[in-house]
Amino acid sequence: MKKVLVIHGPNLNLVGVREPNIYGSEGIEYINDCILAHGKELGLECDIFQSNQEGAIIDKLHQAREIYDGIVLNAGAYTHYSYAIRDAISAIRLPVVEVHLSNIHARDAFRHTSVIAPVCAGGIYGFGKNSYLLALDALKELK
Secondary structure (H helix, E strand, O other), X not given: OEEEEEEEOOOHHHOOOOOHHHHOOOOHHHHHHHHHHHHXXXXXXXXXXXXXXXXXXXXXXXXXXXXXXXXXXXXXXXXXXXXXXXXXXXXXXXXXXXXXXXXXHHOOHXXXXXXXXXXXXXXXXXXXXXXXXXXXXXXXXXX
């Protein structure tokens, strides 16, 4: 069985409350339940981690290289400027799928650039909670 780590970055603990017109009204607990259920259907063992702290996300990425077969990462705003998270992804040599609840290319201009995309296996954005589920599908198929 493949083990997958799902990382929610800053402010994702407020999904369902924060700007529901952009991020939806489904809370993070519900999204996590959907992730765990879909992972189980796919035969994936999923763990979920959320932090608002860049360093904690980097530490979790470093730890993941010894435990997981792949990572689903919603780095939130860190997507657009955290070279430290980018370097951590590059260093661990695990497939990472970048996800976003909203379509980052249909929003503010600063959100159009992802500094982590070049070191990720791929990216899925704009499909709400289904962005996470599609990322699990993708990781299931990676060798």
